[in-house]
Amino acid sequence: MSDRDTIHAHIEAHIGEHIANIQRLVQQPSVSLEKTGLRECAALLVSNMMAAGFTEAETVDVGDDYPGVWGMVDCGKPTTMLIYGHYDVRPVGTEAWTHPPFSGEAIPFDGFPKVVLGRGAAAQKGPLQAWINAVSSILSVEGALPVNLIFLIEGAELLGSPNYGKLFERYRDRLAQVSALYGPKTAQDASGAVSMTLGYKGLIYLEFVASTQSTGLGPQGGAVHSATSVVVDNPVWRLLHAMASLTDDTGRTIAIPELAAMMAQAKPIADWERPLLDAMRAGVAGKDPNGFIPGLAPQFPVKTFKEEVAPADLLQRYMYGPSFNISGLRSGYTGPGTKSFLLPDTATATCDLRVISEVGAQDIIAIIRRHLDSAGFPDITIRVMAAYDWYQTSLESSLIRATLATLDAYDCPRTIWPVQGFGGPWAHFAKLLGIPSLQGGSPGHGARLATSDEFLVVEGDGKVASLATIERYYVDLIYAFAAVTKQ
Template sequence: MNVPTIHADLERHFDNDLEDIRRFLRQPSISYTGEGIRETAWAVADLIASLGGEAEIVETPGHPIVYGELWQGAPQTLLIYGMYDVMPTDEDGWIAEPFGAEIHDLPGLGPSVICRGAVNTKGPLAAFFTAMRGIQRVEGRLPVNLLFAVEGEEEMGSRSFPAFAERYADKLRRADGVLFPFFEQDEAGMPSLVLGTKGMLYVELICTGGEWGGPTERGIHGSYNAWVRNPAWRLTRALASLVDDGENILVEGFLDDVRPLPEREAALLDEQIDAGLFDAGVFRDAYAVRRLKEPDDRRAWHRLFSQPQLNIDGLFAGYIGPETKTVLPHQATAKVDVRMVPDMDPDRVLAGLRAHLDRGGYDDIEIKVYNKYPWSKLNLDEPVVQAMIRTYRALHGRLQLWPINPGSAPYYVFERLLGLPYVTGGLGHGSRQHSSNEYCTVAGILDFERSMVTFLDEYTRGQTPQGDEHA
């Protein structure tokens, strides 16, 4: 491909591309409520058709998955994985309408699109299509065949995706690799590339009044706490038993299956830290965190990539409205997520949580499972990974290689079920996903488009890996 010419073409058409991306972002698609889901699925199908591909809306027990094909007579085929669903927008502090895709000048970042889904991940999904249009304008056709699998339940734990992948396995296995387009530059402009993802276990711990005490059917007047025990106290004591004061996990056997970082990845991480490529201060500043659990930055980075977590996402019981209302609730609930590293097994982790509560005398506390899927790891030498590394080097010069994504995604479906290598990547910056004022920078969208063109060029040229100097 004539990459410089395509890059120049994208710059000339950027104003139109930006408006197309903003239009896509304005369409709500909240998976937990279903708002706008079906309309957005059809919008994704239209994007595939706009490239000359064929798309179908695949029904599932949950939200539909958009499957598509675009055959170019090319020797290589990429599966484009994506998600069109987003989180709710109920957080306080939005400075713009959450689905307005308004452009605001953010301090230190410049003009930025504020919208739910701007970074996670409708923004990069739409920008991938505008980048492909740029290639078609200059070259006439893409250098690879594309398959598409874009789901509407990723924020709910990809509940329908594994069954879809099994059903469409023969079609999906025609791909040579998988690309998940994403804005991967941090606030300082450093791009990163992850070599896998942690697994996910998301549960509710529910404490209800019963034989142990507490009202069993409804909340009662708070004054009766003199007589009646409170499920909220019981639940908070149970939660406190899971970790120590430093939030180190105390569940028996929880860490037994944790595999240390591979020597090659641990050494590479240390090399990058020594070279100044990893700066925990960027995270602290961007997320308004004054202190990390681990004060030593080197140990903090190793902990992030090698250790599991047990996190309370939400805790609620009784009256949480304005002013006062004295009540003794009959039920208290905590939403908890566990992020698992190799070689942890989700079923063993769940059984360990159950056994821990039972041993502590909390056998009445219910565990309700919402999401449960395993970790995934990727080989550094896979062609799709090497192509993204060369892309970052060509356009930025440096990059961070992360041994694993601290977050979670259903990549085990590609690795274990389909046997396909995958990569997440792209230039561009956005942040505040799952929070108010989610954004992506306007300049970063153009950088992302350019990086997608460069990536396809690097991937189709298929250079051979050159040793271990990847950072």
């Protein structure tokens, strides 16, 4: 039996323990939006890393309520891979769960022999712990990995990763040794096909705030009765007019001249991207976009899209086009029940801008600031929640070559996205360290990530992978990456 076979056999022999590791992580609530259980979950991750044989593991306090987690397996190798992940999860939501949302039960579900059910099982606790399980098996059999591993895990991804820059800077000197970034994620659909994404748009996450403190107009420091609106200014109207200046009357086109001119210069599609794009376009011909555009929910289908175009053209616009979205408007009383007849002192709009541009995220924010000032809204405050550039990883990079070779060995059909509409902190590493980056692109199936009854499959059905197969794949990917980087 080869050493690799021995590692695989170790995974099979300990799969019950590995499932239990995921269950315990899912059972620990860690809702960043509600600041629930974050420190406890970070501490549990550190404990799991130490139990797996990590040489370093610690929680990282960056001065807020969302601690990060640092871990390292230093085997003295010349190559180091960085593992990105997050332990925070979405709120439970308002849809009914068939099982308690943090039960972490391992049960038959949705036609699969066994799943771990609970918030965060599929995104992202299950895949992250599966990677830790795989590392533990290698260390148990071999005593060392073929590469060094660094883990830098955050607890505020679902808030737009506002503190990941601080985590990065805390360890910047040590991160300089990293050769590639990998983020474990479920990437297999119910048919068994694996999706992998080579690029992501930039993500700029902002809050626009109108305040009576800024203008001196209206109530100072609290709300007054709405009957006074005949003689008192309301900052909500101020915010609405400021937001209206950002787009045309339809809300579909950005009306900031400097920004619109920048976005009109669409990213040219590279020669190596064209076959991937053409294959994707052919694959969605005649299909319902609700089923193939990431982020849409078939249970809440969109009936009419912004443009009346073919599905393939809609897909291409989703991939490469810019967007400016208002995700929330808040003012006055927002608690349970009602508190009627208010004239508030502040109003806030939460927005996200997603764009492929060689202009950096911070420069784009400066463009928006200049526009508001020139449009007569210098008092509107811009709070920067997150600002990440776009990036794209080459098909020829060491990490992608290792991934494709490992997928071939597992006979996994795949779809390769040249770029997707999401964005996040992993762009830091692609841009600042000049390394390849990949999220997912591996076997493993999870579902219902944003609704009730979220689950991760741990015993497959012949099409999607079991947890043992996921962990074997992670082992083989580590060795494949080590082999590619030696060439």
